[in-house]
Amino acid sequence: MLNKIFDSFDAAVADIPDGAVIAVECWGYPATAHNLIAALKRKGTKDLTVITHTFIPQVFSEDLATLPSVLLPQMKKLISPIVGIMRLGAGGFLREYVEKGMEVEVMGHGTLAARLYAGAAGLGGIYDPVGVGTIVEEGREKRVINGKEYIFQEPLKPDYAFLSGHKADKLGNLVYRGNYRSDQPMMAMAAKTAIVEVEKIVEVGDIDPEHVVTPGVFIDRIVEIPPDGLGTPEKGAAIIQQLTQLESVRDMLFGKIE
Amino acid sequence: MKQRLERDVIGMRAAKELQPGDCVNLGFGLPTLCALYVPEGVRFQTEAGLLGYGRLVMADEVEKADWHYIDASGRFCTPGLGMAIFDVVTSFIMIRSGRLISVMGGFQVSEKGDLANWNTGGDALGGTIGGAMDLAVGSRRVIITMDHNTKDGGYRIVKKCTYPLTARECVDLIVTDLAVIEVTPKGLVLKEVAPGWTAEEVQELTEPKLVIAPDLKEIEL
Numbered sequence: 386m387l388n389k390i391f392d393s394f395d396a397a398v399a400d401i402p403d404g405a406v407i408a409v410e411c412w413g414y415p416a417t418a419h420n421l422i423a424a425l426k427r428k429g430t431k432d433l434t435v436i437t438h439t440f441i442p443q444v445f446s447e448d449l450a451t452l453p454s455v456l457l458p459q460m461k462k463l464i465s466p467i468v469g470i471m472r473l474g475a476g477g478f479l480r481e482y483v484e485k486g487m488e489v490e491v492m493g494h495g496t497l498a499a500r501l502y503a504g505a506a507g508l509g510g511i512y513d514p515v516g517v518g519t520i521v522e523e524g525r526e527k528r529v530i531n532g533k534e535y536i537f538q539e540p541l542k543p544d545y546a547f548l549s550g551h552k553a554d555k556l557g558n559l560v561y562r563g564n565y566r567s568d569q570p571m572m573a574m575a576a577k578t579a580i581v582e583v584e585k586i587v588e589v590g591d592i593d594p595e596h597v598v599t600p601g602v603f604i605d606r607i608v609e610i611p612p613d614g615l616g617t618p619e620k621g622a623a624i625i626q627q628l629t630q631l632e633s634v635r636d637m638l639f640g641k642i643e
Numbered sequence: 644m645k646q647r648l649e650r651d652v653i654g655m656r657a658a659k660e661l662q663p664g665d666c667v668n669l670g671f672g673l674p675t676l677c678a679l680y681v682p683e684g685v686r687f688q689t690e691a692g693l694l695g696y697g698r699l700v701m702a703d704e705v706e707k708a709d710w711h712y713i714d715a716s717g718r719f720c721t722p723g724l725g726m727a728i729f730d731v732v733t734s735f736i737m738i739r740s741g742r743l744i745s746v747m748g749g750f751q752v753s754e755k756g757d758l759a760n761w762n763t764g765g766d767a768l769g770g771t772i773g774g775a776m777d778l779a780v781g782s783r784r785v786i787i788t789m790d791h792n793t794k795d796g797g798y799r800i801v802k803k804c805t806y807p808l809t810a811r812e813c814v815d816l817i818v819t820d821l822a823v824i825e826v827t828p829k830g831l832v833l834k835e836v837a838p839g840w841t842a843e844e845v846q847e848l849t850e851p852k853l854v855i856a857p858d859l860k861e862i863e864l
Contacts (some may be wrong), residue, residue, distance in 0.1 A: 469768070476768030495731075515777050519809065521787050563711025
């Protein structure tokens with residue numbers, strides 16, 4: 386059996402070259418491969434293109450979580466439906482990088498998902514009704530099909546996907562939890578090399594085949610998160626504690642709905 | 644000075660549009676209020692891949708917060724009975740195939756039903772799209788809840804949106820603190836007004852010409 390298990394995050398990202406395209410999920414804190422992001426930051430790989438769902442400022446201390454934005458100084462391009470937090474000035478925090486030449490490509494979230502699917506399935510792209518009449522259509526081919534307007538979107542084919550899984554067996558069969566699943570199955574399938582950090586590695590046969598979400602054929606490297614790693618239930622709980630200390634955030638997350 | 648409707652009354656009125664069996668995506672902010680007033684049997688969806696999530700986690704039970712269950716506006720929720728979990732491609736097929744109703748906030752709605760609700764800054768960095776464009780284009784019904792006017796009294800229901808668009812000709816119904824307005828091929832139809840307000844007064848605060856519904860009435864909850 387091919388060994389897919391790596392004993393460190395640094396080893397798992399060691400071959401990533403400058404200029405690589407990385408797909409990495411993020412929903413603020415959840416669903417994020419914090420340890421792999423931290424390892425790529427340590428490695429210092431340059432000219433990265435990052436594909437993610439939520440690209441917000443690094444609001445946590447880096448010993449609790451690392452969001453894709455810790456890679457900003459190493460990036461040449463960002464592809465994401467969410468840049469910034471609306472009430473914190475949206476994508477304003479990226480202006481200094483854009484002025485220095487970083488490219489930012491925005492689109493609807495469903496468009497991102499469809500482009501990853503297209504990349505995974507070997508399609509030449511998609512004709513998408515979402516984004517027509519908006520700034521997303523700027524610079525893109527438009528086409529009328531059966532009387533309806535569409536814009537052309539190219540497929541996304543990341544070199545690497547960084548995934549955050551719940552558990553994997555040694556073949557790479559992968560289970561996520563709750564809404565951590567989100568874009569990750571598509572990212573895994575679209576990438577040339579998919580690397581997953583998981584809470585637990587289990588023996589082959591320990592995952593009910595009916596429950597496998599991403600079949601092991603799509604997973605190339607597996608790293609188990611150590612007890613002192615990022616993304617553990619303890620670190621997650623510590624972050625919630627921190628967030629509840631800030632009155633404005635507490636009201637936003639837990640306050641009366643109004 | 645006449646009373647405008649409170650935010651929770653807007654939520655209550657929008658919730659009246661939802662029926663048992665409907666699957667609904669609630670946007671950030673005001674739309675979240677709808678959840679408090681919907682009939683039993685309405686199920687909620689989040690783009691992240693949950694359908695049928697349960698109630699939200701409140702301040703006195705923070706220990707129940709679990710990063711694996713977050714609603715469409717970014718709050719912690721609880722797993723609901725009969726909840727389904729799925730990936731984002733499935734999630735957006737749900738949205739784009741017209742199986743969901745969407746209740747969203749808005750900055751501006753035009754007389755043709757164009758929606759601007761993601762960006763006030765003008766360029767790509769001025770706002771966050773998220774699922775809004777997909778929801779606006781694909782939902783079976785798009786209900787916009789918003790204040791009728793800007794803080795300084797300007798129009799939000801306009802002839803042409805000046806903020807960057809979310810989608811063209813996508814809005815079905817607008818529920819504001821003054822009125823309920825339906826977007827139709829004949830124009831914007833004023834169907835209900837807040838108690839104490841006349842059609843003429845609502846027209847004054849609305850840029851495009853409103854068509855007055857023959858059965859115009861006060862907002863009923």
